Amino acid sequence: MLDKSFSPDGTETSLYALWEASGAFGAQPASTAAPYTIMIPPPNVTGTLHIGHALTMTLQDTLIRWRRMQGRDVLWQPGTDHAGIATQLVVERMLQKEGTSRQEMGRDAFVERVWEWKAESGGGITKQLRRLGSSLDWKRERFTMDDGLSDAVKEVFVTLYREGLIYRDRRLVNWDPAFRSAISDLEVDNRETRGSLWYIRYPVEGQPGRTITVATTRPETMLGDMAVAVHPDDARYADLVGRNVILPLTGRRIPIVADEHSDPTKGSGAVKITPAHDFNDFEVGRRHRLDMPSVLDEEARITLAEIEGELRAEEGLADPAFVRTLEGMPRDAARKAMVAELERLEWLEKIEPHTNQVPHAERSGAVVEPRLTTQWYCDAKTLAGPAIEAVESGQIEFVPRQWENTFYAWMRDIQPWCISRQLWWGHRIPAWYGPDGHVFVAHDEADATAQARSHYGQDTALTRDEDVLDTWFSSALWPFSTLGWPERTADLARYYPTDVLVTGFDIIFFWVARMMMMGLHFMKDVPFRKVFIHGLVRDERGQKMSKSKGNGIDPLEMIDTYGADATRFCICALTGLGRDVKLGRKRVEEYRSFMTKIWNAARFCEMNGVAPVEGFSPASVRSPLGRWILAELAQAVEDATKALESFRFDEYAATCYRFVWNCFCDWFLEFAKPVFGAGETAEAVETRAVAAHVLGTILRLMQPVTPFMTDTLWQHFGFGAEGTLMTAPWPQPEHLEGAAAARDEMEWLIRFISAIRTVRSEMNVPPSRLAPVLLRDASPATVARAAQWSEAIGRMARVSEVLPLEGDMPQGAAQLVVDEATLVIPLAGIIDIAQERLRLEKECAKVEGEITKVERKLGNADFVARAKPEVVAENRERLDAFMAERTRLQAALARIG
Numbered sequence: 001m002l003d004k005s006f007s008p009d010g011t012e013t014s015l016y017a018l019w020e021a022s023g024a025f026g027a028q029p030a031s032t033a034a035p036y037t038i039m040i041p042p043p044n045v046t047g048t049l050h051i052g053h054a055l056t057m058t059l060q061d062t063l064i065r066w067r068r069m070q071g072r073d074v075l076w077q078p079g080t081d082h083a084g085i086a087t088q089l090v091v092e093r094m095l096q097k098e099g100t101s102r103q104e105m106g107r108d109a110f111v112e113r114v115w116e117w118k119a120e121s122g123g124g125i126t127k128q129l130r131r132l133g134s135s136l137d138w139k140r141e142r143f144t145m146d147d148g149l150s151d152a153v154k155e156v157f158v159t160l161y162r163e164g165l166i167y168r169d170r171r172l173v174n175w176d177p178a179f180r181s182a183i184s185d186l187e188v189d190n191r192e193t194r195g196s197l198w199y200i201r202y203p204v205e206g207q208p209g210r211t212i213t214v215a216t217t218r219p220e221t222m223l224g225d226m227a228v229a230v231h232p233d234d235a236r237y238a239d240l241v242g243r244n245v246i247l248p249l250t251g252r253r254i255p256i257v258a259d260e261h262s263d264p265t266k267g268s269g270a271v272k273i274t275p276a277h278d279f280n281d282f283e284v285g286r287r288h289r290l291d292m293p294s295v296l297d298e299e300a301r302i303t304l305a306e307i308e309g310e311l312r313a314e315e316g317l318a319d320p321a322f323v324r325t326l327e328g329m330p331r332d333a334a335r336k337a338m339v340a341e342l343e344r345l346e347w348l349e350k351i352e353p354h355t356n357q358v359p360h361a362e363r364s365g366a367v368v369e370p371r372l373t374t375q376w377y378c379d380a381k382t383l384a385g386p387a388i389e390a391v392e393s394g395q396i397e398f399v400p401r402q403w404e405n406t407f408y409a410w411m412r413d414i415q416p417w418c419i420s421r422q423l424w425w426g427h428r429i430p431a432w433y434g435p436d437g438h439v440f441v442a443h444d445e446a447d448a449t450a451q452a453r454s455h456y457g458q459d460t461a462l463t464r465d466e467d468v469l470d471t472w473f474s475s476a477l478w479p480f481s482t483l484g485w486p487e488r489t490a491d492l493a494r495y496y497p498t499d500v501l502v503t504g505f506d507i508i509f510f511w512v513a514r515m516m517m518m519g520l521h522f523m524k525d526v527p528f529r530k531v532f533i534h535g536l537v538r539d540e541r542g543q544k545m546s547k548s549k550g551n552g553i554d555p556l557e558m559i560d561t562y563g564a565d566a567t568r569f570c571i572c573a574l575t576g577l578g579r580d581v582k583l584g585r586k587r588v589e590e591y592r593s594f595m596t597k598i599w600n601a602a603r604f605c606e607m608n609g610v611a612p613v614e615g616f617s618p619a620s621v622r623s624p625l626g627r628w629i630l631a632e633l634a635q636a637v638e639d640a641t642k643a644l645e646s647f648r649f650d651e652y653a654a655t656c657y658r659f660v661w662n663c664f665c666d667w668f669l670e671f672a673k674p675v676f677g678a679g680e681t682a683e684a685v686e687t688r689a690v691a692a693h694v695l696g697t698i699l700r701l702m703q704p705v706t707p708f709m710t711d712t713l714w715q716h717f718g719f720g721a722e723g724t725l726m727t728a729p730w731p732q733p734e735h736l737e738g739a740a741a742a743r744d745e746m747e748w749l750i751r752f753i754s755a756i757r758t759v760r761s762e763m764n765v766p767p768s769r770l771a772p773v774l775l776r777d778a779s780p781a782t783v784a785r786a787a788q789w790s791e792a793i794g795r796m797a798r799v800s801e802v803l804p805l806e807g808d809m810p811q812g813a814a815q816l817v818v819d820e821a822t823l824v825i826p827l828a829g830i831i832d833i834a835q836e837r838l839r840l841e842k843e844c845a846k847v848e849g850e851i852t853k854v855e856r857k858l859g860n861a862d863f864v865a866r867a868k869p870e871v872v873a874e875n876r877e878r879l880d881a882f883m884a885e886r887t888r889l890q891a892a893l894a895r896i897g
Contacts, residue, residue, distance in 0.1 A: 002606055002716060006599045008563030012708050016130055018723045024068075025135045027075035029494055036072035037498035038064060039479050039528075040136070041511060042144065044083035045118060046090050049128035051537045051545065052504065054555035055581060058571045058705075059534060059649055060502045061134045065704035066644050068135075069730035075495050076135065077482050079142035080123055084426035084471045085179060085187065089363050091117050091425075107424050114425050118143075128556060133564045133707050135726065142482045144474045145427065152481035153427045153474050154443050156522065161441040165379040166419070168439070172282045173418050175371035177300035178364035181422035182375055184470060186510050188368050190357040197354035198339060199268060201347050202228060202245040203317065205253060212237065212245060212256065213349055215267025217356055218277070219342070220335040222247065223307060223323070224295035225254055227273040229284055232258040234269050248347045249323055249338065251312030257288050276372040292372055300369050302326040302334045316345060331369075376420035376429060376467065380517070384411045387516035395526050396516065399647050400578040403505060403533045410509045417514075419470045426468030433463045476514035479527040496523060500530040508533065532647045535580035542582055542870035558588050565706035566592035572705050573653035594657060595709055598698070601665045602713050605691050608676040612696060612719055613689040618734050623683055625675075626690040627742035629668045632659060633694055634733040640701055641730070656702050664694060667750055671792055692717070697731045748782075749789050752818050756797040759814045759825055762892040764839075769830050770800035774813075778804060778821035814895045827896070837896060844889040847882050854879045 019025065027035075038060050043053060060076065068074045088102075091114050095101055102110040129136065142149060160166040173182040198219045201211035214228055225247055230237040237256070244253040261284050262271050275285025275292040285292055293306035304311075304327050311320040322341055326334050342348040359368035388411050390396045391404055398404045420429060432440045432448040438455065440462065442448035452460045474481070483492040497519070503512060512531060519527030538544055539551040558567045570591040574581045618630045636659035643652035668691070675687045696719045699710040703725050715722035756773060765771065773793075775783060786793065786802040793799050805824055812828030827833060854875055857863055864872055 002599070002603045002713075004603070006563075006595065006709050006712065008559075008565070008708065011712055012131070012133070012559075012564055015708055015711060015723070016133065019135065019726065020130075020138060022723050024723065024726055025076075026137050026139055027495070028073045029491060031073045033071055033073040035075065035495055036064075036067040037075045037077070037495045038500055038502065039077045039482070039498055040079070041503050041507065042079045042081040042142075042475060042478060043125045044086050045080040045122040045125075045143070046083050046086045047080075047125045049125055049132065049555055051553050051555050051583065053125070053129075054132060054558075054567065055534060055537055055571055055575070056502055056504065057129060057132055057134050058568045059532070059575060061132075062568075062572060062649065062652075062704045063500065063502070063644065065135055065707065065726055066730065068726060069700065069703065069728060071729070075140075076137055077140060077142070077478075077495075078126070078129075078136035078138055079144070079478070079482060080126065081471055081475055082143065082145045082426060084421055084423050084468060085176075085181065085183065085363050087114060087118070087122075088423050088425040089179075102424060110424055131556065131559055131564065133568065135707075140482075144471070144478075148484065149474060149477070149481045150427060152477050152485055153469065154430050155486045156477060156518065157430055157469070157473075158441055158443055159522075160378065165382055166441075167377055167379070168374055169377050169416065170372060170374045171377070171416065171418070172276070172279055172370045172372055173375060174359070175298070175300075175369045175373070176361040176364055176366055177298065177369055178361065178366035179423070180298045182371075182373065182418055182420065183361060183363075183368070184418075184472060184510065186472075186507065187362045188359045189362045191360050192355060193358040194353065194355050195358070197267065197352045198342075199349040199351070200248065200272075200342060201349050202248065202272075204240060204256075205244040205246055207243075212240060212270050213268040214270050214272045216272055217354060218274075218335075219338055220302070220331050221274045221277045221295060222272060222338070223250060223302070223304070223326075224274045224276050224293050225252075225272045226275055226285060226290040226292070227255050227257045227288060228270055229257050229259040229262045229273050230270050231260060231262045231264045234262070234264045236264075237270060246314060246317055248342060248345065249318050250307065250310065251314040251318035251320075252307075252310045255288075257284075259284050259287065277370050279370055282370070282372070294372050296331060296369060296371070298371070300331045300367075302329045302331070317347075375418045376431075376469075378417040378419050378473075380414045380417040383517035383521055384414045384513070386520040387411060387513060390516060390520060390526050396528065397530050399530055399532045402578060403508065403531070406505065407508055407513065411513060417470075419473050420467040421470055422466070423468050426471065427474055429465040429467050429469060431465040433465065434460055472510050472514060475511060476518045477522075479515055479519055480523050485522070497526050498528045500532055501528045502532045502534065504536065505533050506536075534575055535578070537581045537583050540582055540584035540586065541874060542580065553583060553585070558585070561585075562588050562592040563595065563708070565709050566595050569594065569653060569705050572649040573657070574650065576650040577648065594661065595706065597661055597665055598702075599709065599713075601660075601669060602695060602717070604669060605695055606717070608672075608688070608691075610688045610691045610695065610717075612692045612717060616689050616693050618690075618693065618736060621686060621690055621736075623686060623690075624742040624745045625668065625671050626686055627736055627739050628746035629663060629690060629694055630734070630736055631739040631743050632663045633697055634735045636663075637697065637701060637731045638733040641733075644704075653705065656698075656705070660698055660702075664698065667746075668694070670796055671749075674791060674795075699725060700728055700731050703728075745785065748785060748819065749792065752786070752823075753793060753797045755816050755818050755823060756793075756799060756825065759816055759892075759895060760798060762840075762888075763814060763827060763831055763836050763896070765798075765827065765831055767798060770794075770798055771825050771827065771830055772800050773797075773802045774805040774810070774824040774826070775802065776805040776809075776822040776824055782819065782821050812896075816895055833896060837893065840889055840893050844886065844893065847886045847889060851879065851882045851886065854882065 040060060041056065064074055064076045092102055157166060174188055176183045195217055197215050197217055199213050199215050200219065201213050204210040204212060212228060228245055240256045241258045243256050245256060247254055261280055262269060273281045273284050275282050275290050276294045277296065295303060295307060297303040311323055312318060313320055326337060339348065361368050391407060430442060434452055440448040440451040442451060448462055452462055479498055480492060480496055483489060483496055485492055501512065515527045543551060545552040555567060566588055570588045574583060621627050621630060636655050639655045640652050643655060672687050675684050678684050699714050703710045711723065711725040714720055714725040720728060783804055790802055793802055810826045812833040813824050813826045816823050858875055
């Protein structure tokens, strides 16, 4: 006998271990089945399972388990990313606690220590993915710095270099002054910060007393100003274009240029141009061929090395001695010192409070500095062309389609990809330098040495490039490097291209697009056929989850509290096309109740002798109840399959929920109770067989999303051995001929009982008080049906009897229409009709007041403009709910006259 409740704690770990040991997760490359492949976005080896991972992995696993049941040869390729900057940070913090540093250890020893950490503590997230139930092919687990993947990285780098698509250049990058490395845009967190806007007067050369005022949030970079820009159409400064200003503090002459980058409506309309320390200024500098001296070093401290020779003493303008005191000063301290000096010299016009977005390094927390450095770049524009064409031609399809526009916007305006990082952990760039700086790119040092010998005519000492590659470079190769490329393996031929990629929109550019570029360039084919883009996980109110708000959800805590099945089902139920997932503990708890409902239904079946019947044929069923539930089941199977085929995870979950809770539990099993209790009648035997068939199909239908409980029940009822449900065949819809009559009859009965229940609920009729139902204008068929199902109607609707209405309408009766018949329910003597009418009128007035308040708020244009979008949406949802409640109350009042 089943326990009273399902215990995830006592089941999930042992059942998962059985699945993994059985080999059922593994791909079968020797089979004749059609392959189906998904590559996971490899999580960071330092990571822990967060709610975003849980979302992505649940959706992927649902697809994988479904396709496995359909008989496909499934490969779900697992692995982790070496996560250069994140992993280096973890190990550096460990060393700091030990009183040492990577610099003291040296590069080789530090890298060895990172490998040791990875072996001992890295990859914890893979254990957590098991907790979620992810059926990954763990025998094929890969790591982005495995030997094979490292070979692929070197092959790609060398090939692209020789094709002229990888090169070195001096450009601005996002610079983390704590790590002293370039970082990607994805590793930058823009935070709203309160600061100031400083208005500084720059004197115009040759026009004594005339100044031009610039507004800046970064006065500390003014030492590197190379121009002042004004808009070409700004009449205020038209006569100044082409003249010079004298830069306060340094005395340097810099030009006033006309450039559309300057916005006449912001600040003073004139902006200082510091090409080496601002991305927009860099582009202005290139357009006007300005010099680009850096005045902040790799740790964001003032450096005068590139401007020392340009410091000039100007009375009342500049004091080289003061400027030299700034050497080595951190940027914040330098800002204070420079502002104070500008104020003393009376060049500071005013200071205004100002809020702006300040970029911070995601890992170190340091303020990111745009920095002009020499880095390795990849010609992304050339590689982007075939990727754009692949989407335009339909070789790759985005789901939902609107994400194609985001893809096009990024790709058609793509910039060179900075692929070098100033770290020690990662794929070291395969480049060596001769004594004159000549670069030799090669697969290994021996190859580089041979190149140098050919170049110089003799053996020459070479120096290896210190930098490593951006982690996105290696992960861009993931779909084919994990399958053995650059070797042309059998796995590569079978499983590439993959079928679908499931990921969030935030990495469309960083990962999705780059996999397209690399796959098309090296494999001459797309890396995947479809890209399913899901939204972000937000809290119940639609707000972004964050530590500061305290509204985050730990999926491991949800699994511990409610079980993996409830967590997974909740994720699927909330994942619709083109919208974010509003998730909260309450929602997960609600779906745990659904898991309990299924368990209780299975237990009820077992207590009533329900067991699989070998050779059962749905076509043999004769009872209206049995034929109805089988027809509903066929429709549910069809709907669930269509939903999964179109990535409508919410519709798949909703189909399962509606059929199991409403059709099977609330109606079929309730109708079957007296049948089960009648002994071994022919109808009881048939109904038990139907119940077993439906229950077994439900378990198969829900296995992709709720694998633990369904497998437990599958084995317990004897549908198959433990752990075999995941390889059971996906159900096929079995539409019965002539089922329409049974469906019509049972749907009428459900409408009939539901209508009576609604009235009893609205009128607050106590469950203990039975009431008769009188039929007016009912057809003979309806009267006959009511008589046939009188036991079920009486038991489930709390009805004493169902009779045709004879004579006049009784006083104090509620009326409602079901098809052609009017149901009359005499309530006088059962409830106080006048009191109920008064209660309903009061409730209706209260709801009217709430509707008025919300409508007034939403009708206030100022409120709508100022309120957060989620607050406006919440008010609209409240208005809809109140209006629906008003409709319900008005209908209830109408029923009692």
